[in-house]
Amino acid sequence: MNPSSQITWARSMMPWRGRIAAWSYLLLALWGGAAGAQTIGFSQVGTESDWRTAFSADMQAEAKRRGITLLFQEAGGNVDNQFKAVHSFVERHVDAIVIAPVVVTGWTAALKEAQAAHIPVFVVDRAVDVDPSLFVARIAANFNLEGRLAGAWLAQASRGRCNIVELQGTVNSAPAIERHKGFDTIISQFSDMHIVLSKSGDFTAEGGQKVMEEFIAQTHGLREICAVWSHNDNMILGAIEAMKAHSLQPGHSQLMVSVDGVPGIYQALAKGDANASVELKSDIGKYIFDVVQGYLAGKRDYPKWVVIPSDLHTQADAADLMSAKPEARN
Numbered sequence: 479m480n481p482s483s484q485i486t487w488a489r490s491m492m493p494w495r496g497r498i499a500a501w502s503y504l505l506l507a508l509w510g511g512a513a514g515a516q517t518i519g520f521s522q523v524g525t526e527s528d529w530r531t532a533f534s535a536d537m538q539a540e541a542k543r544r545g546i547t548l549l550f551q552e553a554g555g556n557v558d559n560q561f562k563a564v565h566s567f568v569e570r571h572v573d574a575i576v577i578a579p580v581v582v583t584g585w586t587a588a589l590k591e592a593q594a595a596h597i598p599v600f601v602v603d604r605a606v607d608v609d610p611s612l613f614v615a616r617i618a619a620n621f622n623l624e625g626r627l628a629g630a631w632l633a634q635a636s637r638g639r640c641n642i643v644e645l646q647g648t649v650n651s652a653p654a655i656e657r658h659k660g661f662d663t664i665i666s667q668f669s670d671m672h673i674v675l676s677k678s679g680d681f682t683a684e685g686g687q688k689v690m691e692e693f694i695a696q697t698h699g700l701r702e703i704c705a706v707w708s709h710n711d712n713m714i715l716g717a718i719e720a721m722k723a724h725s726l727q728p729g730h731s732q733l734m735v736s737v738d739g740v741p742g743i744y745q746a747l748a749k750g751d752a753n754a755s756v757e758l759k760s761d762i763g764k765y766i767f768d769v770v771q772g773y774l775a776g777k778r779d780y781p782k783w784v785v786i787p788s789d790l791h792t793q794a795d796a797a798d799l800m801s802a803k804p805e806a807r808n
């Protein structure tokens with residue numbers, strides 16, 4: 479029962495003393511409500527990218543807004559830490575568990591432990607390769623679509639003729655697997671589009687910079703290379719630094735396309751150092767807690783995959799993005 483109807487209900491039940499009682503009942507209910515508030519365990523991937531830190535901040539802020547006690551555990555990019563986190567959440571009898579899995583494999587045992595304890599599990603952001611009955615729903619974007627959007631943008635921008643170097647995300651992670659597949663689905667339609675070098679930069683700026691240094695050395699300064707395709711913005715921002723250090727002109731001598739839509743890429747689009755980025759929404763806490771709290775309240779008709787919409791941004795809308803997103807102007 480929401481607070482305002484609690485007051486009217488309480489008032490109707492009691493005479494003038496009722497007014498005081500009503501307010502104390504409300505305080506009790508709020509205290510009771512607070513005491514009854516849900517405790518949710520959240521196992522997060524790590525802090526590898528600007529998108530990740532924005533997503534973590536949004537989850538914590540949204541939980542606070544809803545009076546949820548969020549047990550936030552950040553795994554430092556190590557899935558074993560996530561299995562330990564799930565175990566600790568089960569021991570603490572949380573009401574629900576939310577996981578953003580570093581990699582797709584190895585999750586069956588941990589999810590079976592939660593299921594045995596009758597604790598519902600929700601998969602967010604990434605994906606797991608398990609029997610779907612081991613989790614309630616996945617709330618995430620379509621990474622394959624993101625790869626296809628990036629591939630389609632590059633096909634038109636290069637008129638279907640392009641030698642590409644690829645910065646891959648974390649090996650065996652759902653976004654790296656699916657973004658690669660989606661991108662390849664499109665460029666394989668064009669006989670003159672090829673990925674000539676591909677390596678993981680682990681979704682970090684440092685990783686992107688280091689791998690780009692190797693690509694520059696292997697290709698004599700990116701000779702014959704028309705584009706850089708990166709599985710996230712932070713890696714391509716690192717690559718831009720490496721390219722500039724070698725007097726290359728990212729965004730001009732090579733087309734630069736990536737995924738995430740973090741503030742740093744909007745600045746690079748506005749400066750002309752990057753050409754396109756597929757936006758991955760980071761303010762998804764509201765979608766996630768709507769599903770988790772709905773399920774805890776008895777709602778059972780959620781689709782197995784609640785898809786978060788994607789978007790594509792280019793230099794053309796960089797200025798609007800900069801004005802729309804104050805954080806992009808810093």
Ligand code: GYE
Nearest residue numbers: 526527529603653681710
């Ligand atoms: O693109 C990247 C982060 O899991 C889809 O993880 C997410 C990816 C995101 O490291 O910035």
